[in-house]
Amino acid sequence: MIRIENLAKSFTLHNQGGAVIPVMAGAALAVGPGECVGLTGQSGAGKSTLMRMVYGNYLAAGGRLMVGALDVATAEPRDIIALRRRTLGYVSQFLRVVPRVPTLDVVAEPLLALGSPVDAARDRAASLLKRLNIPERLWSLSPTTFSGGEQQRVNIARGFAHAYPALLLDEPTASLDAANREVVLTLIEEAKARGAAILGIFHDEAARARVCDRLVDVTGFTPGLAA
Amino acid sequence: MTDQAYNFAYLDEQTKRMIRRAILKAIAVPGYQVPFASREMPMPYGWGTGGVQVTAACLVPEDRLKVIDQGADDTTNAVSIRRFFQRTAGVAVTEVTAEATVIQTRHRIPETPLTEGQILVYQVPIPEPLRFLEPRETETRKMHALEEYGLMHVKLYEDIARHGQIATSYAYPVKVEGRYVMDPSPIPKFDNPKLSGNPAIQLFGAGREQRIHALPPWTKAVSLDFDDHPFQTSKAPHDCDLCGARDSYLDEVITDDAGGRMFVCSDTDFCAGRRAKGHVGRLGEAT
């Protein structure tokens, strides 16, 4: 489902004398349907960078980056938008939403974008929020005022609202208590069971051991660190 | 200086030609406002300088002129304009609608149906029907050119929203032959049906605004309206107190300070004609 070949990335800092910083070279990995692959490597090794590249958030400097039949490295923006809408979900560490929009609608939005009826989308959102233990009295409020853990759970609910065939998870269990961590891990297992290909970053070793089928150390893709 | 130094009907020959050209163009394009180089007239703006120039350009020595102001032959404005043409053109004058060949009017169409060969000249204060909603002349011209008349209905919409009905009771806009929207000058909307299919030539002169527009004989002029708020004429729900007419447009006259009032035909010639034939109203005396 996700196949990365010889992927490279560098940043050019035009406003700092045009310094070119190579951050990735020769990256390669594959994630099949129903499989969860965990990225490892020390902080700064490029785990998040790789995830962002898969999502199309960072531009690739070279190589192939297949998600389904689309090469994200060379795809047109509009194809990436369609990919994100239908195929590729992303749970980031940060919640970015329009202020003042109720939590229920924030979670339902990915389904509405796919043309799902409002009631069905809200029902699905409500059941996820309930599972993730967001008290119902908060659903009509904007999540921008929530605590870090609550925001994280809203973000997860949003990411799991639609049954994406491929999912990117960036520290989904960070800052969660044991009960909620359990819910999230169960959600991941359910996604795997329905055939989703998952690429994730898990610092929580127990979680990693429980859901990941394989681990890929990105240190090998990092120029300068590789040796 | 001899009489030859003066041109017939006040205007110099070049001005007269210029205005006649504008009139011909206005007749050729019914409802379209033709710009013309309006001259200073020996009367203030608002007293019919546009109408006077159009009348002067139309008059020939054989004409018989009638001048009315709100239907009346005997008000200051009507009398002074009539005298002006008696003096400068020497034409015959009349108060009888059917006898006149040229009728200059301010804010009325005579009750007596007009006939082919007659010319009705309107005095027009503001010829642009779109003006009150769109102040830019460049824009209103473009709207006419491109037939963008939605704004006229916005005005009628506002009327209904505010008053529950189309409250515009005079200067009620019409669409001419399905093309130009025209302001018929501040005639009461009671007169609007008479604009359409009229056998006479109808000319509209706006002196200050320097525009002439026209309705040639038998031209269709449809009053704008909504499907669910159709155009309706209106008049005071009375009969004329002098001649008893039931279907003429009425003026309300306050007769004392104790609430006394009477309704009389605004068209003085029409009223006098009926009374001469023996019709008597509530307060009238047989003549």
Added chain:
Amino acid sequence: MTLHSTEFSQKIHDPDQPLLKVDGLTKRYGPRIGCADVSFDLYPGEVLGIVGESGSGKSTLLSCLAGHQRADLGRISYDGRDVLGMSETERRRLSRTDWAYVHQNPRDGLRMGVSAGGNVGERLMAVGARHYGDIRGKAVDWLGRVEIAADRIDDRPTAFSGGMQQRLQIARNLVTGPRLVFMDEPTGGLDVSVQARLLDLLRGLVRDLGLSVIIVTHDLAVVRLLAHRLMVMRSGRVVEQGLTDQVLDDPQHAYTQLLVSSVLQV
């Protein structure tokens, strides 16, 4: 209501064909460049953000696209029709029906002397609506969609707050079901809290009506939340374009990097 089907050209557009194709669009003011060699495609349902500082040519570009100014060079094709070759009648008809333009200052886009209902109804009447009851019904419906209470229908916009005026302007523009909306700093003069509400409203309308939108703004936060794609302009030229979050998070051009790094963090 007597509306001719051609006037509301709500035909189903092939979603894989661009609704708007712009090719080499150039506008000069004498020797100065307004915008130069701008090309892009806009697909149905897509929101394109155009950012850049004052004088970057983004507003010139928008007004050339909307036909308020004439471009010197280039081609614009809307739904397969050559926009620059159109007669003014056609173009103005298009801008009353299929297109909409939301001004930064609602006073530029509203008739301040006409009631809210009249403002919303104008475009309907302009395309031939002649049933008062229907027009009013549609006006009430649209006021509701932009969260203006139905009992304000006969009030003039002068009695409205800035945010309400802006929402009224949007209702007035969208009532004829346009497919392409131009927006010039639509959240410009508004309080932050009012801005948020408007952004949410716009997002919902874009999603529910499948609108294509070109939005010009200098507010990067606005485009991040609203635009699918982003064009960065400088000195009349497009220096970078791509996915909105990609351009903002991984800017490639020196100017974009400067622009992004200049935004104050909250």
